[in-house]
Amino acid sequence: MSIKRETIADTFALISFGLVVGMSVELFVAGLSIEQSLHSRLLSIPVNLLIARPYGIYRDWVIALGRKVTNNSLMDSVMDILAFLTSQLPLYAMMVGTSGASLDQVATACMGQVGALILMGRPYGIYMQMCRNWFAERPTVQTA
Structure with missing residues (x-):
């Protein structure tokens, strides 16, 4: 997949997922x-615009580290959780803090x-992987 398409896919995934999950919490x-x-x-939208692709790269790197230990779905799950938690929580705290919430609310x-x-x-x-698949380039069929 091209860098442009992967960037669009990662950005779409993070913004759409973050809106639903973040607001619910x-x-x-x-x-x-x-x-x-x-x-x-x-506030999360511009932040997600900036971090979506770097997060996608970071997540791919974390998954690859886990696959060096063992290549199975349990390891992928653990590494997805680790990547998401370590990248999103600090940003989330800053965003909520700037929304007027008290320290206790943050x-x-x-x-x-x-x-x-x-x-x-x-x-x-x-x-995110599903979004990447949606945005993937499709081979064109040549007709005679």
């Missing part, structure tokens, strides 16, 4: 108001997000 776990959550989600949101990141790490990895 903020509203139902952390107790942020709808306004605070919308603000946080809006801490609560992050604690809730840890659980969500653990639960969503592997599904996101699968979703």
Whole structure:
């Protein structure tokens, strides 16, 4: 896949996935108001535009490290979770903190997000790969 298509796929995946999952955690776990959550989600879009492709590269690297140990779906799952957690939590804390949430709300949101990141790490990895497949170049059929 071309770098351009992979960048588009990774960006689409991170923005669409982040909107649904992030807002759910903020509203139902952390107790942020709808306004605070919308603000946080809006702030996440430019951040995700910047980090989507670097995250995709980082995730691919983490998965490759795990495959050096053993090449199976359990290792891929563990490494997807590790990649997602270590890359998303620090950014998430900054975004929620700038949305007007109190320090207690930021801490609560992050604690809730840890659980969500653990639960969503592997599904996101699968979703991102699915998006990459959707955006992949298709061979053209030549007609005579």
